[in-house]
Amino acid sequence: MKRDVLSALARLALALFLLMPLIPLAIWSVAHGWRFPALLPSELSLAAWSYALSPVSGVVGSLGLTFFIAAVTSVIATALAYPAGRALGRLRFPGRSVVLVLVLAPAVLPAIAVALGLQGLFLRMGWTGTIWGVVLAHLIPALPYPTLVLTAVFARFDPHHEDQARCLGARPLQVLLHVTLPAVLPGLRTGAVLAFLISWSQYLLTLSIGGGKVQTLPLLLFTFATSGRNDLTGAVAMIYVLPALAFMALLLRQRSKTAPLPNRTDR
Template sequence: MTGRGTVRRGVLSVAAAMAVLPLVPLLVWSISGQWRYPGLVPQQWSDRGLRLLTDPGSQVVQGLTTSAVIAVTVAVLACCIGLPAGRAIGVYRFRGRTLVRFLLLAPVIVPGLAVTLGIQVFFVRYGLSDTVTGVVLVHLLPTVPYAAVLLGAAFANLDLDYERQARMLGAGPIRTLLFVTVPLLRSALITAALFTFLISWSEYVLTLLIGGGQVRTLPLLLFAAIGSSDTTAAAALGLLVVGLPLLLVAVSARLLSTAAPTTIGLGRL
């Protein structure tokens, strides 16, 4: 048992090191004032990149807030939509079920740029272009399929007898959902929320097309810094863009390790 624990800790340590190692060059770049080839270390050091993150004029704080609000909203909405969709494809057997699954995955199969160019006209017509609401709605296109498939796989392996027992004991549909179904799907919901958050958090093309440059998220600021060849600013923004997802992955891994074991395999899906 001790040997297994040591091996497990060793594997986790190596995995953590591999995840953090690519961030080391970004950290060095973010505190460098001048770094010319072929120098192995910067010729000058500067805190300009780190000051950029808190400078009101750089719009980084605003971009961070906007990205977080959009990603959290998208994760919640995607899971709310994916929950009934996942139940439909994971529990019930009906004619056209394969077609429904295909339609759910269609936004992922079709290139996002082509889909966005097609629906941009409707967003402009209904006043959703250049707004946070429009960006949230367009981010649902690539996120809802993942949430539906993950939750559908969880529903396919869910023992529905727990729900039947709750209903027989007098619990209504809402209480059964909140106090029986959702706790049983905790691991799948955490995973779906994490995936959808990360997809929305890192989205660039959809945000640029629908947001029109008016909705400024961290990826937009990052690509602007890269385009201006400001490596110090790009490195500092890159650390910020990557840092929060890494923290969320670590927290989610902790939550999943303490949760009751739940199968999220494909099962009967």
């Protein structure tokens, strides 16, 4: 009994810990004056929200831009990862482990190691300050995730189903649409979500390649966070987090329908 209470408390603490940093941000977004030692703001105000949602601040446009860049990055990364994941997961060939290390490298090597050289390269190509330049830059850290997820998915994928479908006279496109894709869809979706989130949170690569002209939300948020406007920072942070949460919730809801997490007890 006592153990149950303890573990329930531990779970509650975990839930609080996971939500913790978002709470003061949410409160700050409606605070006007919240100084030590007040536990709650002295005055509530929607001024920060109205500024953040006004066209002057550029937050809404920036939200759309950030979403667009992340979505395009995710689609390209997943499209490139699909054949590569299939090759790495299903086939044995010389150099496979070298390719694996190469795929993993951008996830392990910090963005700064890439950003400095990439800026010089893109400057000469005239790609800095462009949305496509930023998408290309985001591809680097985003690619490993869908590739590794799809490698694992294809390693478990049974190609006999494809063979059977072919024997029954299905054309290659039909095999892909009706057999292969449904089987690897959860992995495809997980990889796409991870690539999306990597691009969605990217700061340094956007700063160095976008050169300030491609103003994604993390850049905007950083400017407010380093200028002491906690209310604006809170409002922009909420605007930044909420769509990503909704997006994740939507996808995970779908995923839990197709591939539920284990729902059994061990004792």
